Amino acid sequence: MACGAQFTVTRRKHHCRACGLLFCKRCTLNSIMLPKEFRYGDELQRVCFTCFSRIRGITSDETSTAEIMLSSEESSAYNYRCIVEVLENGKRSEPVLIVAKYRLFFFRRPPAGSKKKQKLALTRNIHLYNIIELAAGDSANKMRLTFSDVKVKEGKRAITIVYTELPKLIHSIRSAYRAIMPKGLGDDRNAISIKFPEEMLLPVKPLEIGLAGGFSDTYRAQCNFLGVPVSQEILLYIEYIALRDKQNEFDMNDIPGIDKRSKIAWDMLPVTTVLFHNNYFKSVSLSNVDRRDAPAMISSIFSFNTTLTKLVLHNIPAEANDLTYLGTALKQNTKNVLQVIDLSECKLGIQVVENLASAIQSLVHGILALYLANCRMNSKQVTTLITEGFTKNFAASCALEELDLSGNRLDAEGSTAAENWMIEMGEYSHLRKLVLSNCHAFSGSVMHGAGKLPALLHVDLSQNIVDTPAAQGIVGAITTAPIASVSLAGCNIACEHAVSVTNYLVAKHVTAPEAVIRIDFSNNNMEDDTLELLAKGFMRSGAANLRELDLSQNQFSDKGLVSLFRSLKNPKQTLQVLRLANAAPKVAPEGEKEVLSTLLALLDETPSLVCLSLANGWPSDLVNSFLEALATNITLREIDVSYNRLGERGGRCVGQCVRWNKTLLLLIVDSARMSPSAWHNVACDIRCNTTLQWLPFPWNDYDRCIAAHSPATVVHLREHLTAIQDVCTRNRELAKVASVPIWQRHMSAPERQRMSTPQMVAPLVDVPKTLTARGASTTQAPAPTEAPTETETLTYTTGSPAPAPTEQPDQCDAEPADAEVVTSRADGQSSATNVDSVPAAPAAPPSLPQRNEPASAEKSSDEEDDGDDGCEEEGTPDDADVPTQGCTAAQQGSGQPTMGSILMDAIARRRVAMVNDDQDEAAE
Numbered sequence: 071m072a073c074g075a076q077f078t079v080t081r082r083k084h085h086c087r088a089c090g091l092l093f094c095k096r097c098t099l100n101s102i103m104l105p106k107e108f109r110y111g112d113e114l115q116r117v118c119f120t121c122f123s124r125i126r127g128i129t130s131d132e133t134s135t136a137e138i139m140l141s142s143e144e145s146s147a148y149n150y151r152c153i154v155e156v157l158e159n160g161k162r163s164e165p166v167l168i169v170a171k172y173r174l175f176f177f178r179r180p181p182a183g184s185k186k187k188q189k190l191a192l193t194r195n196i197h198l199y200n201i202i203e204l205a206a207g208d209s210a211n212k213m214r215l216t217f218s219d220v221k222v223k224e225g226k227r228a229i230t231i232v233y234t235e236l237p238k239l240i241h242s243i244r245s246a247y248r249a250i251m252p253k254g255l256g257d258d259r260n261a262i263s264i265k266f267p268e269e270m271l272l273p274v275k276p277l278e279i280g281l282a283g284g285f286s287d288t289y290r291a292q293c294n295f296l297g298v299p300v301s302q303e304i305l306l307y308i309e310y311i312a313l314r315d316k317q318n319e320f321d322m323n324d325i326p327g328i329d330k331r332s333k334i335a336w337d338m339l340p341v342t343t344v345l346f347h348n349n350y351f352k353s354v355s356l357s358n359v360d361r362r363d364a365p366a367m368i369s370s371i372f373s374f375n376t377t378l379t380k381l382v383l384h385n386i387p388a389e390a391n392d393l394t395y396l397g398t399a400l401k402q403n404t405k406n407v408l409q410v411i412d413l414s415e416c417k418l419g420i421q422v423v424e425n426l427a428s429a430i431q432s433l434v435h436g437i438l439a440l441y442l443a444n445c446r447m448n449s450k451q452v453t454t455l456i457t458e459g460f461t462k463n464f465a466a467s468c469a470l471e472e473l474d475l476s477g478n479r480l481d482a483e484g485s486t487a488a489e490n491w492m493i494e495m496g497e498y499s500h501l502r503k504l505v506l507s508n509c510h511a512f513s514g515s516v517m518h519g520a521g522k523l524p525a526l527l528h529v530d531l532s533q534n535i536v537d538t539p540a541a542q543g544i545v546g547a548i549t550t551a552p553i554a555s556v557s558l559a560g561c562n563i564a565c566e567h568a569v570s571v572t573n574y575l576v577a578k579h580v581t582a583p584e585a586v587i588r589i590d591f592s593n594n595n596m597e598d599d600t601l602e603l604l605a606k607g608f609m610r611s612g613a614a615n616l617r618e619l620d621l622s623q624n625q626f627s628d629k630g631l632v633s634l635f636r637s638l639k640n641p642k643q644t645l646q647v648l649r650l651a652n653a654a655p656k657v658a659p660e661g662e663k664e665v666l667s668t669l670l671a672l673l674d675e676t677p678s679l680v681c682l683s684l685a686n687g688w689p690s691d692l693v694n695s696f697l698e699a700l701a702t703n704i705t706l707r708e709i710d711v712s713y714n715r716l717g718e719r720g721g722r723c724v725g726q727c728v729r730w731n732k733t734l735l736l737l738i739v740d741s742a743r744m745s746p747s748a749w750h751n752v753a754c755d756i757r758c759n760t761t762l763q764w765l766p767f768p769w770n771d772y773d774r775c776i777a778a779h780s781p782a783t784v785v786h787l788r789e790h791l792t793a794i795q796d797v798c799t800r801n802r803e804l805a806k807v808a809s810v811p812i813w814q815r816h817m818s819a820p821e822r823q824r825m826s827t828p829q830m831v832a833p834l835v836d837v838p839k840t841l842t843a844r845g846a847s848t849t850q851a852p853a854p855t856e857a858p859t860e861t862e863t864l865t866y867t868t869g870s871p872a873p874a875p876t877e878q879p880d881q882c883d884a885e886p887a888d889a890e891v892v893t894s895r896a897d898g899q900s901s902a903t904n905v906d907s908v909p910a911a912p913a914a915p916p917s918l919p920q921r922n923e924p925a926s927a928e929k930s931s932d933e934e935d936d937g938d939d940g941c942e943e944e945g946t947p948d949d950a951d952v953p954t955q956g957c958t959a960a961q962q963g964s965g966q967p968t969m970g971s972i973l974m975d976a977i978a979r980r981r982v983a984m985v986n987d988d989q990d991e992a993a994e
Contacts, residue, residue: 088121100164122153122164150242155232165193167231169242172250172294173197198247199295202226204240205265211236213266240264241272248277250291252347253284254377281312283350292340301336303327312350319380319827320351328359342367346374353410353827355382362388365416369396372406379828380410390419397425401432407831412441412824414474423451427459436469436832439825443505444477452484456491464841465834467491468498472825476507476530485512492519498837499523507557508533517543521550528555528588541567548574555588559620563591565600573607576616585615592622592649598630605630605637615644622651622683628661635668643676651710652686662692670699677705685738686713690720697723701730708736721748725755732761740768746775746787753790756797763802765794 077083084098085091087110100122101114108115150169155162156176166177177190196217203216213236216228233239248258255261257277264271280287285308293300303326311317322341327334338361345354354371356364365388371378383393393416400406418426430437447455452475460467480488488511492499501523506516507530517540520526529547536544536558547553548571556575558568568591579585601621608616621634631654638645657665673679684693693714700706716723721744728737744752749771756762768791775787 084116086118086121087115088117091118093118150239152233152235152239154239157230157232158228166190167239169239169246171246172291174243197295198243198250199291201243201247201262203263203265204243205263206267206270213240237270237272240266240270241274244274248274250287252288252344253277253279254347254349282308283348285344285348285350288344288348289340292343296337296340298337298340301327301334303334304336304341318351319353319355320345322354322356323359328356328361330361338364338367342371345371345378348375349377352378352829353380353382354378355380355384356386357382357384360387362386362392364388365392366395369393369399372396372399372408373403375403376405376407379407379831380412381408382412383416384412385415388416390417391421393418393422394425397422397427397429400429401425404432404434407435409435409437409828409832410439410825411437412439413445414441414443416445418442418445418447418451420451420454423447423454424458427455430459430466431462433463433466434834435466436834437466438469438828438832439472440470441472441474441824442478443474447475447478449479449481449484452478452480453487456484456487460491461494464495464498464837468495468835468837469500469832471500472503473501474505476505476509476532478509480506480509480511480516482512484509485515489515489519493522494841496522497524498835498841500525500835502526503528505530506534507531507559510534513540514543517547520553521547523551526551526553528557529553530557532557532559532561532590534561536561536563536567538567541570544571545574548578552585554579554585554615557588557590559590559592559594561594563594565596565603568594568596568600569603569607572604576607579615587616588618589616590620592620592624594624596621596624596626598627601626601630602633605633608637617644618647618649619645620649621653622649624653625656626653627656628658628665631657631665632661632668635665635672639668639672639675641675641677644678645676646678647681648679649683651683654688657689657692659689662689666692666695666699669696673703673705679705680707682706682708683710684714685710688714690715690717694719694723697727700727700734703731704733706734709734710738712738712740712742714742716742716744718745718748720744721751725751728752728759728762728765729755731759734762736764737762738766740766741770742768744768744771746779746783746790749787749790749794753793756794759797760801760804763798763805765798767791767795
C-alpha cells in the first residue's frame with residue numbers, strides 16, 4: 071500500500087477516490103466533495119490525507135478563527151500555514167499548522183463530514199526557541215521535529231510531521247527563526263540542528279541585523295518566550311543610543327522603569343538573556359538601584375557572551391553571595407573577554423571572592439581594571455584574591471592597569487600578600503593606578519612592593535596611618551617607580567613627612583616635561599607652618615610639572631595662603647587645578663585684602679590655572695570681591711564657590727561675573743544663602759553670556775526658599791533658575807559639546823575616575839616560564855607573616871631606593887636575560903580553545919516557573935473523539951512546553967543544554983533572589 075501498512079485479516083484495503091492509490095483505513099479517514107472533473111457528483115468521497123490537504127486546504131473561516139485566537143503580533147506576521155499529519159507515540163492527528171512570528175501553532179479540526187460546527191481549537195504551541203532539531207524521516211515527506219519540554223523525564227519530545235511540500239515548511243521555520251535569533255550566533259544552523267540533504271533546503275535570505283545587533287527583535291521574542299510585556303522604554307532607549315549616540319555601552323540606569331517600584335518597571339530577565347549572544351554592546355552597567363535580582367541575572371550574561379569587555383555593578387543591595395555565579399560563569403565561558411570589573415559598594419562573601427579568584431586564574435586574556443571598593447572584604451578575602459587569583463595567573467594579572475581595593479581590610483596579612491605579588495610581578499607589571507584608601511593597610515609594606523612596578527603613576531593611601539616607616543616607604547617608591555600622583559587625604563600626616571614626600575615628588579620630575587604631578591593633602595589638619603614649608607619647596611624647585619594640588623579641609627590663615635599663592639606664581643607654571651575647599655577658616659578680616667590680591671596675581675601670571683575651588687567656609691566679602699574681579703579674567707575655566715554665605719551682594723557679584731566674563735565654562739554656586747531677588751539678578755545678567763555652559767541647579771538654595779517664602783515667590787524663583795539653565799543649554803548647543811559635565815575631568819579626584827570601555831581584547835603579558843610555573847604550582851596561600859614593626863620594616867635612609875626584602879627576594883630580577891617567554895595560562899593548561907564549543911550551564915533546579923501562554927486554547931477531551939480506529943487528538947494546552955532556547959549543533963550532539971535551558975536556569979536564580987527579597991521585606 072502507498073502508506074506502507076501491511077494487509078492482515080482485520081486490516082482492509084481502501085483506495086483514494088482522487089489519486090486511486092491504496093491506503094489503510096487510518097490514512098483515508100477524510101472525506102471531501104471532489105471537483106466536477108472526477109464525476110462523483112455531490113457526495114462526499116473517501117480520500118487520502120495528501121489529496122485532502124491539496125484539494126480542501128485551509129478555509130477562510132478557519133484562517134479567521136486562527137487569527138482571532140492568536141495574539142495581534144503573531145497573527146499579523148505569520149509566515150506559513152498548512153494542514154499536516156502529526157505522528158506521536160503511535161497517535162495520529164491532522165492539525166492546521168501555522169508558522170507564526172515566534173511560535174509554531176497546532177490547531178485541531180473536527181473531521182470532515184462531521185455535523186458539528188467547524189471550529190478550530192489550539193492544542194499545542196512550540197516556541198521557535200524550543201526547537202532543538204529538524205531531521206529527515208524515513209520518507210521524503212516526513213520530518214522529525216525535536217523540541218524541549220521539561221515536563222518529560224528526558225527533557226525533550228519528538229513528533230513526526232508528514233507534509234507533501236516539506237521543503238517549503240522547513241524554509242518557513244528557518245526564516246522565522248533567523249528573524250528573531252540572537253545575531254551573535256551567526257547562522258540558524260548554529261542554534262538548530264538541521265539534518266536534511268542540501269537539496270531539501272531552499273535558500274534563505276541573508277541575515278538582516280537590526281539596531282544594536284538585532285537587540286530589539288530578539289528582545290520582543292524573549293518577552294513572548296517568557297510571557298512578559300514588552301517595555302517601550304527599552305525599545306526607545308535602544309533606538310536612541312544606536313541611531314543618535316551610536317554608543318555600545320548598555321547602561322540600565324538610563325532606561326526609565328529600572329526602579330521596580332515604578333509603574334513602568336520592566337522585567338530584567340528578557341534583557342539579560344538578549345545579551346547572552348548580543349555582539350553589539352561592549353559594556354553593561356547598573357548602579358545605585360535596589361534590584362536584588364540584578365546580580366544573578368547580570369552574572370548569567372557572561373556564561374555565553376563573548377563581546378562584553380566591561381561590567382559595572384555599583385552599590386546594588388544584595389546578599390554576600392549573590393554574585394557567586396559571576397566567577398563560575400567567567401570560568402565556564404573560556405571565550406569571555408571581560409577586562410574591566412567594577413563591583414564597588416557591593417557586599418562580597420568569601421564564596422564570591424573564591425569564585426572570582428578562580429575565574430582570574432583561568433583567564434586567557436589580560437584583565438585591565440578591577441574595582442572592589444567598599445566591598446566589605448576582610449584580610450583573608452583580600453589574601454585569597456591575590457594569592458589564588460593574581461599570583462596563579464601572572465600573565466593576566468601583570469596586564470592589570472588599575473586596582474582599587476579601598477574600603478576593605480588588608481591588615482598585615484593582606485598587605486604582605488599585596489607586597490609579595492607586586493615584587494614578583496616586578497618589571498612585567500603594567501599597573502598604573504593603585505587605590506588603597508581606608509583599608510587598614512601597612513603602607514610601608516605595600517609601598518615597598520609598589521616601588522618595584524615600572525609603570526605605576528598614581529597611588530592613593532588616603533585615610534590610612536602614615537607614620538615614619540610609611541612615609542619612608544612612600545619616598546622610596548617615588549625614587550624607584552615613576553609615581554607622579556600621590557593622594558594622602560585624611561592620613562594626619564606629619565609636617566616633615568608631607569614636605570619630604572612633596573619635595574621628592576617634585577624634584578624627581580623636574581626634568582621630565584611629560585610628567586603630570588598630582589598631590590592631595592586634603593583633610594590632614596595642616597596649619598601655616600606646613601603650608602609655608604611646602605611653599606618654600608615649590609619656590610625652590612619651581613614646581614614646573616605640578617598639575618593638581620588639593621589642600622582642602624585644612625586649617626590655613628591668611629599668612630599661609632599668601633605664601634602658597636606667591637610660591638605658585640610663575641609664568642612657566644603648569645598648575646591646572648587648585649582645590650582649597652574649606653581651607654581658610656583662620657583668615658582674619660584684615661588679611662582678606664592681601665589674600666585676594668595675591669590670588670588675582672596668581673591667576674594673571676599663571677595662565678595654566680584653569681580650575682579653582684574656593685568652596686565652603688571662605689569669607690563672603692573675599693569671595694564676592696573675587697567674583698567681581700573675574701569679570702575681566704581670561705584664563706579661568708571652572709570655579710566652585712558653593713557653601714559660602716554670599717548673601718544679597720552675591721547675586722550682584724555673580725551677575726557681573728557671568729555678564730562680562732567670556733571664558734568661564736563652569737560656575738558652581740549653591741548653598742550660598744542667595745535670596746530670590748539675588749537669583750533674579752543672575753538670570754537677567756546671564757542673558758548676555760554666550761560661553762558659560764554649566765551652572766548646576768542650586769537645589770539647596772531652592773529648598774531653603776520653599777521653606778521660607780510664599781508659593782508665589784517660589785514660582786518666580788523657579789522661573790529665574792529655569793531661565794539660567796536655558797541659557798547654559800543654548801551655550802552648550804552653540805559650542806557643540808557633549809551632555810557630560812565638564813567638571814568630571816577636573817573637579818573629580820583621579821582615584822574616582824574609571825577606565826573607559828575597552829574596544830579591543832588585551833593579550834596576556836609575556837612573562838618568564840619560571841614565573842608562570844611558580845604561579846601555577848602554588849596550591850594554597852602562603853602563611854601570613856607577622857605585622858612589620860616600625861624598626862624592622864623600613865631601615866633605609868629617606869629618599870633611597872627600597873631594598874628587596876631578605877625573606878622573599880625578587881625572583882623576577884634573578885631570571886636570565888634569555889629566559890623562555892610563554893603565554894600559556896597560569897594553571898598550566900593550554901590557552902587554546904575550540905571556537906565551536908560552548909560551555910555548559912548549570913543544570914536547572916527541579917521546580918521552575920512556567921511561562922504564560924500567548925493565546926487561549928480550547929481544551930480537548932477524549933469524549934469528543936470521533937471514534938475512528940483509536941485516532942486521538944495530539945494534546946491540550948496543558949502540554950505546553952516550557953521553552954528552551956536553541957543552541958549550537960555541537961551542544962545537541964554532546965547532550966549540553968540549549969539556550970532555553972540556560973534561560974530557565976536564569977529564571978531559577980531570579981526566583982531565589984525574589985524570594986530572598988520578599989523575606990527581607992517581610993522582616994522589615
